[in-house]
Amino acid sequence: MRCTLGVDVGTSSTKGVLVADDGTIVASATRAHDVVRPRSGWVEMDADVWWDEFVSIAQELVSAMPDAEIAAVGVSGMGPCVLLADADDRPVRPAILYGVDTRSGAQIARMNDELGLDEITRIGGSALTSQAAGAKIAWVADEEPDAYAAAVRLFMPASWLARRLTGAYVLDHQSASQTTPLYDIENERWYEPWWQRYASSIEQPRLTWAGEIAGEVTAAAADVTGIPAGTPVITGTIDAWTEAVSVGAHEASDLMLMYGTTMFMVFTDAVATGEETLRTPSMWTTAGAFPGTRNLAGGLSTSGALTAWLKDLTDADYPQLLAEAEASGPGARGLLMLPYFAGERTPIQDPDARGVVAGLTLQHTRGDLYRAALEATALGVRHNVETMRAAGADIRRIVAVGGGTQGRLWMQVVSDVTGLVQEVPATTIGASYGAAFLAASAIAADGEAPVITDWNPIAETINPDPDLADFYDTLFDRYVRLYEASKDVVHELAAQQRD
Structure with a gap:
């Protein structure tokens, strides 16, 4: 049986799938891991975890399906991350993760002063935020000069796996567009003046698109993974974009909504020659996964992480909490929560935001708190x-994906609060499946490329309850006002937490 292998390195786990030519998942494997938070606002991971878990998953899947012919390998991973490695590809420090890591505030302020906010946005598409990988490279240069002096190459999880598998030093355009301010989004290339200013000692990765073949599995990689030498490996990209591929939400006017440890949204905009790329300072403008596309993207710093925190805090399991949250009902019996327990990314771009629970009384229960977290x-x-x-985003279709889609209540709450219809595909395993699809597409003969809607048709539609529209309009107004009313005190508390 001919298959493609897809592996995605996520925030809390690495997932792998073997997928047959018709899109059927024939085997899967998962390895759980944790991030490291050495200081408030720092979120890191040892890159050895990425490779070790890839090897373990590949070995398991190959052993589970010994008759499978692995025709190509797809890779994916969280991002944008900053992994700097020396000339021998040894990491010079742990990888700094995406926008949940908020350490680069001083570098962002300096870059804004030196380059100008308008010019940064014009060249790179986005304002500098905690998501900007370029500012985190500058942080290493400023704060850990010995590590930076040893650094020669820049990787993210997908490109690190591609390097270890093939020896190719590549980065996809989508990931590169989040190394703000080092990438020129309109011309789809590294922006040489700012690369030389802020990353001059780092060799520039060769830029390719996510689904292009980076290289072939080497003999050394074949020995440890069990994947045959010579197997093509795609470049891959950041998991949210691979998730969008996995459910077909990469056409113009599609919005992918990813339910996971964090929440992520990717709106796809097809850009014609001479057409203006959508920009807004509070969101991220990026290159798309495919040539000719741009994305307006956003992300919450906590979502599944918040519900997991409540589960651990209350020593209850998810079925209990969901049943109690459903019984609590809309509005959580008068509770309103701000989900900023790890700062917040878009649209407030406030790393010093913190969680707030308003309206608590002695009568409230854990089910009320869980309902308030979902809301x-x-x-x-x-x-x-x-x-x-x-x-200016003309959102016409919402497609939901990710582990959180297994919980119907969460999706229903999102539809009720937003007023949005959500389409849920048959397979929501996410980025590993999208990586396998990209790999299958990369090796397909002309006219024989797989179609994602054949692989993964829509299986369910979640409709908002129109009777709740006015209620949630009022709650949303309170939500926005609560942040504005509490942020000064919260910022003082965040400063205290850093001391």
Whole structure:
């Protein structure tokens, strides 16, 4: 049986799938891991975890399906991350993760002063935020000069796997467009003046598109993984974009909504020659996964991480909490939560935001708190969607993906709060499946490329309850006002947490 292998390195786990030519998942494997938080606002991971878990998953899947012919390998991973490695590809420090790591505030302020906010946005598409990988490279240069002096190459999880498998030093355009301010989004290339200013000692990765073949599995990689030498490996990209591929949400006017440890949204805009790329300072403008596309993207810093925190705190399991949250009902019996427990990314771009629970009484229960957490993430999604639309995004279709889609209540709350219809595909395993699809597409003969809607048709539609529209309009207004009313005190507390 001919298959493609897809592996995605996520924030809390690495997932792998073997997928047959018709899109059927014939085997899967998962390895759980944790991030490291050495200081408030720092989120890191040892890159050895990425490779070790890839090897373990590949070995398991190959052993589970010994008759499978692995025709190509797809790779994917969280991002944008900053992994700097020396000339022998040894990491010089742990990888700095995406926008949940907020350490680069001083570098962002300096770059804004030196380059100008308008010019940064014009060249790179986005304002500098905690998501900007270029600012994190500058942080290493400023704060860990010995590590930076040893650094020669820049990787993210997908490109690190491609390097270890093939020896190719590549980065896809989508990931590169999040190394702000080092990438020129309109011309789809590294922006040489700013690369030389802020990353001059780092060799520039060769830029390719996510689904292009980076190289072939080497003999050394074949020995440890069990994947045959010579197997093509794609370049891959950041997991949210691979998730969008996995459900077909990469056409113009599609919005992918990813339910995971964090929540992520990707709106796809096809850009014709001479057409203006959508920009707004509070969101991220990026290159798409495919040539000729741009994305307006946003992300919540906590979603599944918040519900997991409540589960651990209350020593209850998810079925209990979901049943109690459903019984609590809309509005959580008068509770309103801000989900900013790890700062917030879009649209407020406030790394010093913190979680707030308003309206608590002695009568409230853990089910009320869990309901308030679900509604908080839904209100955060609505805030992002309304910001995208204000920037000109013509959102016509919402496709949901990710582990959180297994919980019907969460999706229903999001639809009710946002007023959005969500389409849920048959397979929601996410980025590993999208990586396998990209790999199958990369090796397909002309006219024989797989079609994602054949692989993964829509299986369910979640409709908002129109009777709740006015209620949630009022709650959303309170949500926005609560942040503005509490942020000064919260910022003082965040400063105290850093001391």
